[in-house]
Amino acid sequence: MDLKVACFETTFPRPLGEMASPPWLVALLTLDGEAPLARSEEVRAAVRDMLRQGGYKPTGRGKPASEYLVRAAGEGQLGSINLAVDACNAVSLASGLPISVVCLGRARPPFRIAVAGEGARYVFNAAGQEIDVAGLLCLFDAEGPCGNAVKDSQRTKTTPETRRTLSVVWGCAGHEPRLAHAAAWYRELLGRAGAQTEGFELDVASR
Numbered sequence: 001m002d003l004k005v006a007c008f009e010t011t012f013p014r015p016l017g018e019m020a021s022p023p024w025l026v027a028l029l030t031l032d033g034e035a036p037l038a039r040s041e042e043v044r045a046a047v048r049d050m051l052r053q054g055g056y057k058p059t060g061r062g063k064p065a066s067e068y069l070v071r072a073a074g075e076g077q078l079g080s081i082n083l084a085v086d087a088c089n090a091v092s093l094a095s096g097l098p099i100s101v102v103c104l105g106r107a108r109p110p111f112r113i114a115v116a117g118e119g120a121r122y123v124f125n126a127a128g129q130e131i132d133v134a135g136l137l138c139l140f141d142a143e144g145p146c147g148n149a150v151k152d153s154q155r156t157k158t159t160p161e162t163r164r165t166l167s168v169v170w171g172c173a174g175h176e177p178r179l180a181h182a183a184a185w186y187r188e189l190l191g192r193a194g195a196q197t198e199g200f201e202l203d204v205a206s207r
Contacts, residue, residue, distance in 0.1 A: 002050040003137055004171040005113065006183035007200040009104065009164065010190050016082040017160025022193060028090035029078045031070070035094035036185055037178065039070065043096040046172040051149055054115035055135030062131070064149050064170075065098045084158050084165050087189045095182035097171055098149035100139055102156040104164040108142040111166065114205035116145045124151040139168055139202075166200060 012019060027033055047066065051058040058064055069092055072078040078093070080086050084101055092099045116133040122145060124131045131151050138145035146153040149170040158165060169186065171179030187197040 002046075002053055002173045003113070003204065004173055004176055004179055005202065005204065006169040006171065006179050007167065007202050008183065008187060008197045009166055009200045010084065011164050011196045012083065012162070013194050014163075015160060016084055016158055016162045019083045019194070021080050021083045021086040025083070025086050025090060025189060025193060026080050028189075029073060029080065029086065029093065031073050031093075033090065033094065035090070037091075037095045037181060039094065039096040043172075043175060043178065046175055047096065047098065047149065047170070050170070050172045051136065054137055056133075056137075058150065062150055065151065066092045066096050066149075069093045082158060082160075082162075083190075083193055083195070084162065087186060087193065088167065090189065091169075091182055091186040095169075095178060095185075097169055097179065097182050099170065099186070100147035100149070100152050100168040101158060102139065102141075102147050102152065102166050103158045103162045104166055105162060106159070107146055107156040107166065110142060110203075112140050112203040112205065113137060113168070114140060116140075116148075120145055122146070122153045122155065124154055126154060137170075139166075168202070 088099045139147035146156040
């Protein structure tokens with residue numbers, strides 16, 4: 001299996017609505033932010049290949065979230081959302097690896113990663129738009145797919161009341177050092193902002 005993931009849980013000292021992202025974190029939401037990782041075409045291609053293994057086609061509006069971030073940052077449209085999402089976006093932008101963040105106050109265990117079946121879909125934004133996730137590697141909770149390397153579910157996204165999150169860094173075989181580096185930097189950023197992180201074990205289906 002081409003997929004490799006790094007997962008961890010984050011606990012924030014206060015609800016996200018009470019924790020503004022510090023200026024040094026917001027400064028990382030640009031293409032020239034000072035990051036310990038650099039984007040590469042090789043990684044971009046590897047991420048797309050990883051998403052194809054269940055039959056999904058990662059093109060157009062269905063491309064990896066990390067590619068969307070590069071475009072948004074290049075157009076000056078990647079702004080601050082909240083501390084949890086900003087840290088996620090900063091690391092994904094620099095590393096080229098997509099990252100999912102779900103609110104553990106809204107998602108329901110148990111959690112697992114598997115390829116979504118035929119007809120699987122969910123709403124991914126407040127406007128009610130849906131994404132067809134059939135054939136796509138997804139994070140599942142007790143109610144179904146809720147996150148992936150393309151778009152996370154609106155059902156389990158963070159809110160101003162969020163205190164705990166689960167992060168999944170979607171990596172690829174052959175790029176394990178980048179995955180480990182990205183996850184470590186991600187946890188370092190969150191710790192610097194006052195949050196606590198700990199590892200999280202996820203069952204990953206072989207297909």
